[in-house]
């Protein structure tokens with residue numbers, strides 16, 4: 001087996017940007033702090049802004065100020081941080097970058113292994129790799145050269161295929177790491193573990209026993225500073241095409257014979273190919289609700305998407321989407337998979353809820369019973385809850401629903417939690433791309449969402465777009481879609497729920 005070299009340079013393009021400041025810097029600092037994990041590595045930030053190394057180190061320490069309590073760690077980390085400004089589209093600047101990388105290897109005695117992390121506007125995912133290759137920074141003669149590419153990977157299947165073809169001209173697939181940070185979340189990984197390690201669930205994970213599945217990603221914040229990007233893309237591209245379909249894949253895939261992440265990736269790809277594709281306006285009307293947040297009736301709440309800075313006052317972009325998918329495999333025949341995501345909702349949470357069928361007839365005189373339900377909370381507090389029935393104390397058989405729950409906050413001996421970005425960057429540094437998304441899976445996801453976007457646009461978005469008050473639970477049309485099959489959103493009704 002090839003020995004993993006724990007030495008090299010991590011080059012972050014878009015170093016002055018939001019993602020770098022909020023997520024990447026804290027993750028990289030944690031990695032560098034652990035010498036055993038990181039070995040000898042340095043960080044080179046790259047953007048257009050003219051910072052000196054000193055300026056950038058100051059920004060880095062600001063980004064860490066509220067996250068790392070031990071100031072010594074920040075000081076040690078910033079000593080390993082450097083900065084280079086370039087114009088991303090000027091070819092000669094890449095020669096400057098190449099010399100800087102070579103110099104850093106000499107002065108800091110790191111091995112010439114380079115991971116390029118692209119955290120820039122997506123239109124630069126063409127030009128940066130191409131220019132790196134032009135100056136030979138794709139060649140792995142002296143050490144590895146890898147690219148981590150942030151979402152979005154294309155804006156539809158065609159553009160994603162074009163981007164892929166473009167990258168593959170200069171790089172091999174093993175050099176490309178398409179990141180979906182949801183795949184690095186502890187509880188997302190846990191979906192596989194819960195399924196695989198518990199015969200209790202493994203044996204009932206199919207349409208004979210499962211009534212419906214809900215995957216909900218609620219955000220209580222609006223578009224904030226991302227309006228420029230968001231208004232062009234909307235919730236379907238921003239959340240469904242990547243994160244939510246990956247979750248759908250993890251919940252519904254057939255478990256591989258062993259938990260080799262490469263086999264898991266293959267199973268996700270396979271199951272996504274079984275998702276029924278929407279063909280026409282009727283399919284969309286029956287199975288998709290798109291909406292936008294608008295002013296609330298509460299006079300204290302002024303937020304409206306169309307009033308956000310950078311958003312057109314007549315924007316038809318969806319900030320909320322709920323979709324009912326079916327998977328055309330024997331295992332999942334007839335089981336609805338509800339996916340929902342929205343901004344400016346009344347709570348922030350990410351959960352997967354599996355509701356089991358209730359095949360048991362209730363005793364005479366007894367109320368209709370709820371269904372057993374498994375709730376996997378991914379955010380904000382990681383927990384697993386199983387709702388089931390037991391007998392009430394006393395004579396007779398009176399059923400009472402109770403919860404068995406496991407709250408990760410309160411469990412000790414579970415090891416140290418690491419952030420999704422920390423885990424994924426570490427994997428990329430180690431050359432392990434099994435938790436990254438393959439080009440074929442990206443294609444499958446676009447194949448599912450492209451028709452939704454196309455049909456809605458063709459038919460005129462105005463005819464489909466609903467509105468919901470900011471900080472509410474979303475549009476009522478989404479509830480209606482579920483109620484037609486006798487379902488309701490788990491996260492909308494206080495427990496216990498009558499499904």
Ligand SMILES: NC(=O)c1ccc[n+]([C@@H]2O[C@H](COP(=O)([O-])OP(=O)(O)OC[C@H]3O[C@@H](n4cnc5c(N)ncnc54)[C@H](OP(=O)(O)O)[C@@H]3O)[C@@H](O)[C@H]2O)c1
Nearest residue numbers: 014015016017018019047048049119120121122150151152
């Ligand atoms: N922010 C998030 O939470 C998040 C989450 C998931 C994925 N992403 C993805 O990560 C990437 C970066 O997102 P971000 O939120 O960090 O973006 P951002 O705050 O706008 O930062 C963009 C970075 O790219 C540089 N840049 C270079 N050329 C640019 C140009 N022509 N226009 C604008 N900026 C340019 C900017 O700095 P200079 O002006 O100094 O060059 C800046 O460092 C995007 O592709 C986004 O979709 C972001």
